[in-house]
Amino acid sequence: MKYISTRGDQTERRFCEILLEGLAPDGGLYLPVAYPRLDAATLARWRGLSYADLAFEILSLYIDDIPADDLRALVRRTYTAEVFGTPEITPLKPLEPGLALQALSNGPTLAFKDMAMQLLGQLFEYELGRRGETLNILGATSGDTGSAAEYAMRGKKGVNVFMLSPHGRMSPFQQAQMFSLQDANIHNLAVEGVFDDCQDIVKAVSNDLDFKRRYKIGTVNSINWARLLAQVVYYFAGYFYALRAEGRLPEGSAPATLADWPQVSFTVPSGNFGNVCAGHVARMMGLPIAQLVVATNENDVLDEFFRTGVYRPRPTAETHETSSPSMDISKASNFERFVYDLLGRDGARVKALFKDALERDGRFALSADETAAIARFGFTSGRSSHADRLATLRLCHERYGQIIDTHTADGLKVALERRQPGVPMLVLETALPAKFAATIEEALGFTPPRPAHLAGIEALPKRVQRLPAQVQPVKDYLATHV
Numbered sequence: 061m062k063y064i065s066t067r068g069d070q071t072e073r074r075f076c077e078i079l080l081e082g083l084a085p086d087g088g089l090y091l092p093v094a095y096p097r098l099d100a101a102t103l104a105r106w107r108g109l110s111y112a113d114l115a116f117e118i119l120s121l122y123i124d125d126i127p128a129d130d131l132r133a134l135v136r137r138t139y140t141a142e143v144f145g146t147p148e149i150t151p152l153k154p155l156e157p158g159l160a161l162q163a164l165s166n167g168p169t170l171a172f173k174d175m176a177m178q179l180l181g182q183l184f185e186y187e188l189g190r191r192g193e194t195l196n197i198l199g200a201t202s203g204d205t206g207s208a209a210e211y212a213m214r215g216k217k218g219v220n221v222f223m224l225s226p227h228g229r230m231s232p233f234q235q236a237q238m239f240s241l242q243d244a245n246i247h248n249l250a251v252e253g254v255f256d257d258c259q260d261i262v263k264a265v266s267n268d269l270d271f272k273r274r275y276k277i278g279t280v281n282s283i284n285w286a287r288l289l290a291q292v293v294y295y296f297a298g299y300f301y302a303l304r305a306e307g308r309l310p311e312g313s314a315p316a317t318l319a320d321w322p323q324v325s326f327t328v329p330s331g332n333f334g335n336v337c338a339g340h341v342a343r344m345m346g347l348p349i350a351q352l353v354v355a356t357n358e359n360d361v362l363d364e365f366f367r368t369g370v371y372r373p374r375p376t377a378e379t380h381e382t383s384s385p386s387m388d389i390s391k392a393s394n395f396e397r398f399v400y401d402l403l404g405r406d407g408a409r410v411k412a413l414f415k416d417a418l419e420r421d422g423r424f425a426l427s428a429d430e431t432a433a434i435a436r437f438g439f440t441s442g443r444s445s446h447a448d449r450l451a452t453l454r455l456c457h458e459r460y461g462q463i464i465d466t467h468t469a470d471g472l473k474v475a476l477e478r479r480q481p482g483v484p485m486l487v488l489e490t491a492l493p494a495k496f497a498a499t500i501e502e503a504l505g506f507t508p509p510r511p512a513h514l515a516g517i518e519a520l521p522k523r524v525q526r527l528p529a530q531v532q533p534v535k536d537y538l539a540t541h542v
């Protein structure tokens with residue numbers, strides 16, 4: 061499989077070439093030249109596989125520059141019951157017939173980003189070892205991404221992580237999760253500023269190309285294709301789990317055409333569009349998905365797009381701080397991938413929208429025909445507010461006896477509005493409630509349970525370096541610690 065850019069550059073790259081990179085040179089995102097299309101026989105063959113073996117089958121359609129035995133070993137090392145808590149890796153939590161949560165948050169940092177980041181850690185160590193290179197990952201985090209990256213890269217050979225976070229602004233639990241890591245290759249830098257300051261510093265360091273090359277600076281941000289690919293797997297797993305739970309998984313000789321397999325829908329709490337974009341890829345491969353429901357919080361740039369065909373990223377000043385903070389984004393960094401497919405893979409048109417129009421007008425509007433095409437891709441959307449979140453947390457606890465987190469609550473709120481009779485709906489659970497305890501207490505009046513092994517982590521010794529919100533001190537720290 062070869063990869064090309066969404067902005068028209070047709071230079072073909074291989075998986076391991078783009079693994080350690082960010083944007084394509086023309087500013088676009090990498091996508092496979094074509095999605096592998098499944099047939100019904102393949103789906104029948106995959107229905108009984110373990111999660112790791114399913115992951116191997118899917119990944120090997122997209123990765124042809126890692127020997128199959130090595131790839132299988134990497135994947136089996138990643139998706140274990142020890143790391144993810146159950147042999148199903150992403151088990152369902154049934155709510156009522158036709159409605160379930162798919163648990164993606166039982167990894168080390170209790171959020172779905174572990175699903176991809178744990179694989180990325182294995183892939184990075186493998187590829188860097190093969191090249192005899194090292195990589196220094198520089199990132200900024202307000203919580204989930206940074207901790208997932210650190211837990212994935214801790215102790216990995218050839219990789220160091222330098223993670224900037226706003227000093228004193230993450231929750232005590234999130235700080236404890238990150239700062240308690242004692243691994244020599246993990247560096248927590250608490251910047252005396254806000255998250256935007258952290259991001260500006262990362263950008264400034266990355267834009268200094270001499271420094272970047274000299275100190276081998278890289279990233280693990282959400283536009284990384286390998287992260288997206290890892291996420292495709294749980295849509296397949298969820299599909300099989302849902303049909304099995306409903307007693308509708310074809311046994312024995314299965315339907316001979318994909319159109320005769322039952323359909324399942326997914327609702328996805330969304331921010332950067334990385335999670336739901338993986339669902340789009342699964343659907344393009346032929347997985348029978350009826351609807352992909354994009355759920356946003358008050359930062360509803362994606363909901364607006366799917367309702368109107370107008371994409372209007374918000375300035376930072378218009379980005380709300382909400383009680384589902386991991387979805388507080390102003391600009392959905394993976395969204396261009398979907399638009400590329402929506403527009404018939406017309407790279408020139410994508411460039412005209414994402415480069416020319418966005419830079420000139422701060423927005424773009426699709427034509428009526430293009431907007432009408434959205435439905436053919438199964439997409440629909442909805443939004444949720446703080447009040448909706450509280451109401452849904454209570455409803456879920458009272459009606460289903462389940463305590464969910466605030467992001468998953470946004471998903472459930474929209475799923476209940478959008479689900480269709482006869483089509484099982486899965487709501488992706490993107491974090492555990494213990495991570496966002498304050499809002500759960502506000503809604504339910506008690507503290508959500510925490511996995512036993514994380515009891516009292518706030519009291520552990522912390523390993524963190526405090527720095528002023530300036531570029532030079534961060535560069536100096538990097539130069540002396542790589």
Ligand SMILES: *Cc1c(COP(=O)(O)O)cnc(C)c1O
Binds near residue numbers: 282330332333335387
């Ligand atoms: C990152 C994150 C999201 C948003 O996922 P995207 O891929 O950015 O759309 C939702 N919920 C939680 C808990 C997250 O950490």
